[in-house]
Amino acid sequence: MIGKKIIETEAIPSARVKEILDDFSQDNELNYEQNLTLNHLARFKKFSxxxxxxxxxxxxxxxxxxxxxxxxxxxxxxxxxxxxxxxxxxxxxxxxxxxxxxxxxxxxxxxxxxx
Incomplete structure (x- = not known):
């Protein structure tokens, strides 16, 4: 992560993360970590x-x-x-x-x- 700086962080529920990754994957190809995250989020029970x-x-x-x-x-x-x-x-x-x-x-x- 050389040259990258975290500007702000915010805790969000995993259902929202899944939504964001699904939307992002419509127009872009997900990298390895994003794919792992999306697969992990799809496996576990959660709220909408x-x-x-x-x-x-x-x-x-x-x-x-x-x-x-x-x-x-x-x-x-x-x-x-x-x-x-x-x-x-x-x-x-x-x-x-x-x-x-x-x-x-x-x-x-x-x-x-x-x-």
Whole structure:
């Protein structure tokens, strides 16, 4: 990456990354890393891009202490129970209590997973 500089970074859900790569591949040939990323994203269950954005907005509104990065992990990993959710928050500075984590799981249950 000689001569390249990162201008800004932003955490986005994997459904959005897949959408971006699909759009890019319509007009361009994907390089090796982009192909690997697209194949990886196609294998795992996730929410649609629209649902991902909606879930992220709900989580940010209802839980303002959560960092965007943690919210993206929640949307991408689709935790099924409190144990899965605790793993996501293991290294986060903010640790939600059990009630907050149950609310997060309830929000996720309202949406259908795309296979």
């Amino acid at each position: 891009a629209e649902d991902s954005e909606e879930i992220m907005e709900k989580l940010q509104e209802e839980h303002p202490n959560l960092r965007t990065r943690a919210i993206v992990h929640i949307v991408d990993l689709v935790p099924q129970d409190l144990a899965d959710l605790r793993l996501i928050f293991a290294k986060e500075p903010y640790q939600p209590d059990k009630g907050e984590m149950e609310q997060i799981l309830e929000i996720l249950e309202q949406y259908d997973i795309v296979e």
